[in-house]
Amino acid sequence: MGTSMNGSWKLGNKMTALVVDDDSINQTIHHRLLEKLGIENQVARNGKEAIDIHCSGKKFDLILMDRDMPIMNGIEATRKLRAMGIRSLIAGVSTRSLKQEIQEFMEAGLDDYQEKPLTSAKIISILHKIDHSGSISLTRT
Amino acid sequence: MDSVIQLQRQLVDYTAQLFNEGILDDQFNQLQQLQDESNPDFVVEVVTLFFEDSERLLNELAKALEQQSVDYRKIDAHVHQLKGSSSSIGAQRVQKVCIAFRNCCEDRNIEGCQKCLQQVKHEYSLVKTKLETLFKVRGKKGKNKSNLFRMNTVAQATDFCLYDRSLSRRFWQQEGQFLGQYNKVKTIAEDHSQRKQNGILDM
Numbered sequence: 001m002g003t004s005m006n007g008s009w010k011l012g013n014k015m016t017a018l019v020v021d022d023d024s025i026n027q028t029i030h031h032r033l034l035e036k037l038g039i040e041n042q043v044a045r046n047g048k049e050a051i052d053i054h055c056s057g058k059k060f061d062l063i064l065m066d067r068d069m070p071i072m073n074g075i076e077a078t079r080k081l082r083a084m085g086i087r088s089l090i091a092g093v094s095t096r097s098l099k100q101e102i103q104e105f106m107e108a109g110l111d112d113y114q115e116k117p118l119t120s121a122k123i124i125s126i127l128h129k130i131d132h133s134g135s136i137s138l139t140r141t
Numbered sequence: 142m143d144s145v146i147q148l149q150r151q152l153v154d155y156t157a158q159l160f161n162e163g164i165l166d167d168q169f170n171q172l173q174q175l176q177d178e179s180n181p182d183f184v185v186e187v188v189t190l191f192f193e194d195s196e197r198l199l200n201e202l203a204k205a206l207e208q209q210s211v212d213y214r215k216i217d218a219h220v221h222q223l224k225g226s227s228s229s230i231g232a233q234r235v236q237k238v239c240i241a242f243r244n245c246c247e248d249r250n251i252e253g254c255q256k257c258l259q260q261v262k263h264e265y266s267l268v269k270t271k272l273e274t275l276f277k278v279r280g281k282k283g284k285n286k287s288n289l290f291r292m293n294t295v296a297q298a299t300d301f302c303l304y305d306r307s308l309s310r311r312f313w314q315q316e317g318q319f320l321g322q323y324n325k326v327k328t329i330a331e332d333h334s335q336r337k338q339n340g341i342l343d344m
Contacts (some may be wrong), residue, residue, distance in 0.1 A: 025226045027189045028186065031181060095224070117229045119168075119171050120174075
């Protein structure tokens with residue numbers, strides 16, 4: 001039993017996502033989690049790669065942003081993306097649980113924050129924040 | 142057929158034991174749910190990444206603790222990574238030792254750190270052995286032709302395995318016995334296949 005997404009988002013295209021994480025285990029798991037939910041996704045290894053991908057013109061419905069990464073971390077990358085005018089749903093993902101650390105990350109421009117490790121339930125709860133007009137429907141398979 | 146069912150039951154019990162002992166937690170279930178026909182080796186792939194990562198980190202930690210002047214920040218960074226990856230695959234006991242390890246780093250307690258390193262090495266080695274046994278018996282990448290767990294029909298099972306009364310009587314507690322049993326059944330299955338091929342078939 002699983003849950004699949006029938007997403008119609010922006011001109012009826014399939015939902016897209018960007019996984020930003022420096023850890024290969026998390027990259028593999030998050031990529032697969034999204035794939036299983038029917039969300040097309042690609043992976044960036046750090047904040048700078050995430051910015052570069054956006055500069056090349058690509059846009060995503062959802063960005064899963066890890067906090068601690070080399071070259072450019074998640075806080076800085078989130079700030080930069082918002083400054084660039086990116087309005088995608090950005091969910092911060094981290095193992096850090098201190099209130100002020102979460103606050104700091106949220107203030108960079110996050111729409112949501114989830115503690116690692118991610119599960120499909122957590123991703124679904126992030127997605128419920130995307131669009132309250134119900135353009136996303138979740139069906140059980 | 143009976144022996145296949147027994148072995149399947151033992152696999153279920155073996156897996157349940159790992160959860161009961163806290164060696165694995167629910168995150169491992171999450172990984173198993175991500176595996177299907179389109180991604181049949183997902184769990185093995187992720188766990189392999191974990192093994193590679195962990196071995197590298199454990200080496201780095203050993204080296205760092207041997208230094209004249211210990212760099213606690215570096216050690217903390219490595220442990221943080223190990224904590225993250227162990228929690229991602231559900232290696233609960235490894236994760237727990239990492240938490241204690243980080244506390245020792247914070248206190249700049251060299252003896253505590255050394256003790257934690259030994260503990261984390263022990264827990265890592267334990268979960269590695271258990272997972273390797275699990276994968277061996279479950280079979281990986283379809284190369285294991287006598288993978289008893291891919292058999293769903295009686296016809297398939299009898300094709301590969303002789304009925305052996307003695308297999309159904311014992312309940313395996315020890316891992317060594319479990320593996321020994323698996324090897325025994327495998328040998329019987331291969332022998333059976335060979336006999337069938339040679340035209341000598343006894344059931």
